[in-house]
Amino acid sequence: xxxxxxxxxxxxxxxxxxxxxxxxxxxxxxxxxxxxxxxxxxxxxxxxxxxxxxxxxxxxxxxxxxxxxxxxxxxxxxxxxxxxxxxxxxxxxxxxxxxxxxxxxxxxxxxxxxxxxxxxxxxxxxxxxxxxxxxxxxxxxxxxxxxxxxxxxxxxxxxxxxxxxxxxxxxxxxxxxxxxxxxxxxxxxxxxxxxxxxxxxxxxxxxxxxxxxxxxxxxxxxxxxxxxxxxxxxxxxxxxxxxxxxxxxxxxxxxxxxxxxxxxxxxxxxxxxxxxxxxxxxxxxxxxxxxxxxxxxxxxxxxxxxxxxxxxxxxxxxxxxxxxxxxxxxxxxxxxxxxxxxxxxxxxxxxxxxxxxxxxxxxxxxxxxxxxxxxxxxxxxxxxxxxxxxxxxxxxxxxxxxxxxxxxxxxxxxxxxxxxxxxxxxxxxxxxxxxxxxxxxxxxxxxxxxxxxxxxxxxxxxxxxxxxxxxxxxxxxxxxxxxxxxxxxxxxxxxxxxxxxxxxxxxxxxxxxxxxxxxxxxxxxxxxxxxxxxxxxxxxxxxxxxxxxxxxxxxxxxxxxxxxxxxxxxxxxxxxxxxxxxxxxxxx
Amino acid sequence: xxxxxxxxxxxxxxxxxxxxxxxxxxxxxxxxxxxxxxxxxxxxxxxxxxxxxxxxxxxxxxxxxxxxxxxxxxxxxxxxxxxxxxxxxxxxxxxxxxxxxxxxxxxxxxxxxxxxxxxxxxxxxxxxxxxxxxxxxxxxxxxxxxxxxxxxxxxxxxxxxxxxxxxxxxxxxxxxxxxxxxxxxxxxxxxxxxxxxxxxxxxxxxxx
Numbered sequence: 001x002x003x004x005x006x007x008x009x010x011x012x013x014x015x016x017x018x019x020x021x022x023x024x025x026x027x028x029x030x031x032x033x034x035x036x037x038x039x040x041x042x043x044x045x046x047x048x049x050x051x052x053x054x055x056x057x058x059x060x061x062x063x064x065x066x067x068x069x070x071x072x073x074x075x076x077x078x079x080x081x082x083x084x085x086x087x088x089x090x091x092x093x094x095x096x097x098x099x100x101x102x103x104x105x106x107x108x109x110x111x112x113x114x115x116x117x118x119x120x121x122x123x124x125x126x127x128x129x130x131x132x133x134x135x136x137x138x139x140x141x142x143x144x145x146x147x148x149x150x151x152x153x154x155x156x157x158x159x160x161x162x163x164x165x166x167x168x169x170x171x172x173x174x175x176x177x178x179x180x181x182x183x184x185x186x187x188x189x190x191x192x193x194x195x196x197x198x199x200x201x202x203x204x205x206x207x208x209x210x211x212x213x214x215x216x217x218x219x220x221x222x223x224x225x226x227x228x229x230x231x232x233x234x235x236x237x238x239x240x241x242x243x244x245x246x247x248x249x250x251x252x253x254x255x256x257x258x259x260x261x262x263x264x265x266x267x268x269x270x271x272x273x274x275x276x277x278x279x280x281x282x283x284x285x286x287x288x289x290x291x292x293x294x295x296x297x298x299x300x301x302x303x304x305x306x307x308x309x310x311x312x313x314x315x316x317x318x319x320x321x322x323x324x325x326x327x328x329x330x331x332x333x334x335x336x337x338x339x340x341x342x343x344x345x346x347x348x349x350x351x352x353x354x355x356x357x358x359x360x361x362x363x364x365x366x367x368x369x370x371x372x373x374x375x376x377x378x379x380x381x382x383x384x385x386x387x388x389x390x391x392x393x394x395x396x397x398x399x400x401x402x403x404x405x406x407x408x409x410x411x412x413x414x415x416x417x418x419x420x421x422x423x424x425x426x427x428x429x430x431x432x433x434x435x436x437x438x439x440x441x442x443x444x445x446x447x448x449x450x451x452x453x454x455x456x457x458x459x460x461x462x463x464x465x466x467x468x469x470x471x472x473x474x475x476x477x478x479x480x481x482x483x484x485x486x487x488x489x490x491x492x493x494x495x496x497x498x499x500x501x502x503x504x505x506x507x508x509x510x511x512x513x514x515x516x517x518x519x520x521x522x523x524x525x526x527x528x529x530x531x532x533x534x535x536x537x538x539x540x541x542x543x544x545x546x547x548x549x550x551x552x553x554x555x556x557x558x559x560x561x562x563x564x565x566x567x568x569x570x571x572x573x574x575x576x577x578x579x580x581x582x583x584x585x586x587x588x
Numbered sequence: 589x590x591x592x593x594x595x596x597x598x599x600x601x602x603x604x605x606x607x608x609x610x611x612x613x614x615x616x617x618x619x620x621x622x623x624x625x626x627x628x629x630x631x632x633x634x635x636x637x638x639x640x641x642x643x644x645x646x647x648x649x650x651x652x653x654x655x656x657x658x659x660x661x662x663x664x665x666x667x668x669x670x671x672x673x674x675x676x677x678x679x680x681x682x683x684x685x686x687x688x689x690x691x692x693x694x695x696x697x698x699x700x701x702x703x704x705x706x707x708x709x710x711x712x713x714x715x716x717x718x719x720x721x722x723x724x725x726x727x728x729x730x731x732x733x734x735x736x737x738x739x740x741x742x743x744x745x746x747x748x749x750x751x752x753x754x755x756x757x758x759x760x761x762x763x764x765x766x767x768x769x770x771x772x773x774x775x776x777x778x779x780x781x782x783x784x785x786x787x788x789x790x791x792x793x794x795x796x
Contacts, residue, residue, distance in 0.1 A: 047591040052785045054763035055594065057742035062647065069654035076666060085662040085669055088654045196774035236766040248765065359775050363760055364767040403741040403760050415713075416620040416733060417706065421757075425626060428758045454656065506665040 002292065002300045008034045011291050011305035013276045013320065016101020017559065018545040018566040019311035020254035020262060021158075024228075025570035027265045029578070034303065035268075036293050038071070038275040038312075039098030044255055048104075048245030056402040060243040065105050066090065067097040067313075071275075074315070075451040076507045078468040080332060086454050086462060092506065093513040094243070095313045099272060102313060102513060103253040103559070107242040107367030107399055108218030110161045111556035112152045112564075114181050115145030116379040120552065123379060124389050133389060136472060137342060137442040139551040142523040142532040145181040148564055151571070153184055155563030156216075159252035160224040160232055163187035163216035177213045177372070179380040192221040192235065197360045197432045198371040201396035204490045210373045215397055216560075217368030218252040228261045239400040241367030251367065271295075277458060279308050279324035279542060287582060288326075288542050294458070306581060307541050307573070311566075314548035315448070318518030319463040322450050327519075327529050327538045332445050332466075338529040338537075340448035342520045343465065344553040346512040347392070347438030347473040349501045351484045352408050353493040355430045362401030362429060370397030373487075376480050377555045378439065388475040390439035392555040394484060398433060408433065411497045432491065436480040438501070440516070440553040443470045448518045468505050477501040514558050516550035521565075523586070531586040533572035534565060540584045545569050596786055597641050597747030599634060604643040604675065609682045610636060613732075615698045619705050620736045627757045628750070630736055638739030638748035639678075648675035674731060681728040684719040685712075744784050751789055755782040 009031040012019045023033050042048075042065075058064050067090070075084035096102030116123050118141040124133050165186040166176025173186075191214035194202075202212035219235040226232070235250040249256050262268055276293040280302065290304035310317040321339045322329055328337040373394040374380055383389055400406055408431035413423040451464040469477075481500050488496040522528030525537040534549050536542040545566050547558045576585055602610045617630030617639075627633070646652055650673035659671045672680070686696045689708065697705060711717045712725040713733075719725050739748030741755075743763065749755065755762050762782035770778055781788070 042591075049591070049593070050765060052593050052763075054765060055743055055745075055785060057738060057746055058594065061738060061742075062652075068652040070652050073654040078663075078665065082663070083660065085660060085666045086654050086656070087666075088650075088668060091667060193768075193771045195771060199774060234768070236768055237771050238765040238767065240765070359777060361767075361770065361776075361778050363764075364771055364778070401760055403754060403758055404738055407741075416709075416736075418622050418624045418626075421621065421624065421626050425757060428760075453658065504665055508665065508667045 002302050004302045007304040008032050010307045010309060011036065011303050012309045012311050013291060014101060014312035015099045015270055017103040017254055017563060020258040021566040022309050022311060022570050023268055024258050024262050025574060027268045029574050032267045035270045036274050036276050037099055037270060037272045041272045042098045042100055042104060044249055048247045050247035053244060053247040054240045056404050060402060061404055063094060065245060067095040072456055074463040074465050075454050076465045078505055080445055080466055084451055084464045087507055091508040092511045093515055100254045104245050105243050106559060108251055109368045109557040110216045110218050110560040112180060113554045113556060113561050114378055117554045118143050118145055128383055137444055139522055139527060141521055141551055149184060151564035151567040152560060154567045155560060157188050158226055158257050159218050160189055160220055160226055161187050161216050161218055162189040162192050162221035164191050164214050166213060175213060177374050178211050179374045189221045189224055192217055192219060192366060192369045195364055195369060197398045198396045201434055202371040205373050205487060208490050210375050212371045212373050215368055215370045215372045215395060219366040219368050220250045226257055230257055230260050232256050235366050237364050237366050239363045239365040242399050279326060281325060285325060286539060288539050310544045314518060314546040315515050317544050317546050317548040318448055321519055323460055326536055326542055329449050330447050332447055340518055342442035342517040342551050343446050343448045343467060344440040344442050344516045345467060346514040346553060347440050347469055347477045347501055348435055348511055349477050349481050350433060350435040350499045351488050351496060353432045353488050353491045353496045354410055354427060355493040359429045360432060362398055362406060365398050365400050367399050368397060370395060376483050388472045390441055390476045392436035392438035392480040394434060394436050396434035410495060436484060437555050438473060438477050438480060439555040440473055441470060442552045469501060469503050474501060474503055514553060516547045516553040516558060519544045519548040520551040521549040522551060525588045533585050534569045535585050537588055541582050543569055594745050596745050599637045602640050604640045611698050612682050613639060616732060617736045619709055620733060621740055627753050630740060633740055633750045633753050634748040635736045635739035638746050639735045641747050643675045643678055649673055677728060677731060680721055681723050684721050684723040687720050688717060745786050752782045752784055
């Protein structure tokens with residue numbers, strides 16, 4: 001028996017970064033908003049306790065703060081000919097759970113995508129010809145870099161990003177990223193203090209003609225009060241960032257930048273430990289009536305609302321659309337359908353350089369403390385004579401020295417015994433690592449749909465992920481690995497090792513929680529699930545906000561762009577949608 | 589509550605292992621991490637105690653993982669697809685090791701000389717021994733290796749890493765949280781000793 005609750009103006013599914021931003025903006029507009037969050041309530045003092053937050057086993061290995069596969073997982077395979085099987089444990093990526101979402105345990109790398117990323121198909125076709133991208137399914141986003149700039153700025157000031165501008169209103173800035181698009185002003189906070197490894201990496205990079213700059217970081221370089229009046233503390237470089245909540249109010253998250261203000265508002269409410277099963281559509285399927293959810297006692301509720309915002313993790317947004325019948329599920333055979341289309345990931349590779357005479361103190365670290373080289377990212381370099389498109393940021397961001405997971409050793413070292421131990425001690429402090437974070441471009445056969453066999457705890461189909469690294473992306477990654485080898489040689493250690501990316505995506509070892517696409521934005525309803533304001537083409541009182549909207553992924557972490565898209569959607573709802581609720585903002 | 593502080597594991601008695609299983613696991617962790625000039629061995633460090641307590645909890649039961657069928661063989665890239673949880677895998681895996689060695693050598697693992705133990709583990713890791721009851725050597729060895737390393741390098745609160753032995757060996761300062769004084773002291777050793785979530789041995793039992 002489903003309990004029917006009093007109507008709300010807005011129901012938000014998921015209270016992470018995007019849900020918090022949308023809730024804050026729409027409650028400011030005077031709307032009555034409820035957020036329904038699958039996981040628990042979490043806050044700094046109660047859940048990221050300074051007395052025991054530095055627990056590698058609990059938070060990094062057993063992943064206490066993450067979504068548990070028993071609650072929801074997905075099936076995986078590399079191509080449509082294989083039988084997809086469930087990820088019984090997460091590995092390659094680790095979705096978040098609970099209030100704050102993955103924003104609780106992210107590292108904090110906060111990038112802007114470039115105009116050349118947004119207008120990618122137009123750009124690449126013009127520069128290199130349509131045949132260069134014939135094997136790919138890349139799409140324009142339908143927005144320009146200049147249109148996105150104010151929303152990036154808004155997110156960076158909300159989150160107190162530490163960094164150095166490379167281009168302010170067209171003027172190049174010494175020490176910043178010369179390849180970035182113009183920004184209206186500098187970051188709200190200066191770069192963090194540099195540890196030894198990224199300092200050396202930057203010196204050597206500069207000496208061979210590259211352009212290193214401090215990675216834009218959501219770890220505070222100094223105390224900061226954001227535009228909402230919320231105070232954050234200076235990062236203490238403890239090295240327990242990724243996979244951990246910050247006990248020190250030094251890492252931006254919904255908890256440290258939005259919730260202290262949002263939770264006090266009388267027109268906002270959150271219901272935690274409550275999982276939305278689906279969005280309920282009106283007869284005809286052209287309008288949403290609200291959502292159905294279930295609490296931990298198994299009680300089912302219907303929450304009516306005029307406006308439904310899917311603000312869960314991107315993959316979960318896509319699945320909720322599939323389970324709710326919002327839009328048509330993509331079919332790679334016919335190329336028809338939009339939900340599940342253009343699933344992309346991240347194409348990473350890494351280098352380790354081993355020294356005898358250096359002590360990098362790897363435990364002195366922060367999630368986003370490091371240096372980046374963008375000379376080979378996106379379309380910053382000419383691809384005319386090359387056989388691929390895309391690129392990678394080269395990042396020296398040593399995030400930790402936590403010893404269960406971080407024990408670099410020379411290639412060929414046994415995994416146990418006295419020889420293992422000796423090599424482990426030798427390598428621990430004296431190894432410098434860096435990696436390429438590569439773009440991931442869409443292809444016809446990389447997609448999401450519903451699994452025909454495996455079900456979740458409520459008996460609903462799991463989502464099925466079909467993914468492998470496209471040949472284009474492997475060629476890109478190998479090219480950038482060659483460039484990383486040049487840096488390794490210039491660094492001059494006693495030995496170096498390159499881990500190249502190979503085809504046959506492996507769901508087991510951790511790679512990146514940058515899953516994008518599935519409900520992509522665009523200007524053509526036949527190819528995109530949402531318009532450029534993230535409004536569903538099919539059900540206009542549903543907005544789908546997250547990295548699910550990326551038509552493909554750049555060689556950058558997605559959160560900055562996710563935050564900017566959230567502010568852009570909020571702006572569109574406040575200033576356009578509410579004038580004529582329920583109507584499409586863009587005519588198909 | 590998921591946000592509760594951890595509880596200190598106290599050595600003494602076995603919660604999951606039988607006495608015979610415990611002796612076998614202690615012998616194995618002492619070969620994976622042998623006592624030498626760099627540190628004490630895995631047994632003295634408490635790795636077997638750590639594994640014993642982990643197998644009694646959520647890890648042993650796979651209670652957080654997706655455990656619905658059907659259980660079908662998959663590609664290595666699809667991850668572990670077996671029906672058995674770690675507690676069951678230890679029970680059958682340990683029994684299979686001793687059954688195999690008794691059949692082959694007439695001895696159990698603990699009765700072998702260290703070099704023979706190493707040779708057996710090396711063969712098991714490489715998939716070169718046919719263990720009975722369908723136990724896959726490389727998979728079970730991987731589980732043993734993973735858990736032994738966890739015990740050795742995790743905070744001592746979980747029963748291994750006695751006296752923060754592995755942290756002292758590496759120079760990892762443990763559960764400290766403020767390195768602002770040392771960030772820009774490049775290439776200089778960090779001067780402070782490690783500290784655990786439960787403090788340092790020197791502090792315990794004082795000030796009561």
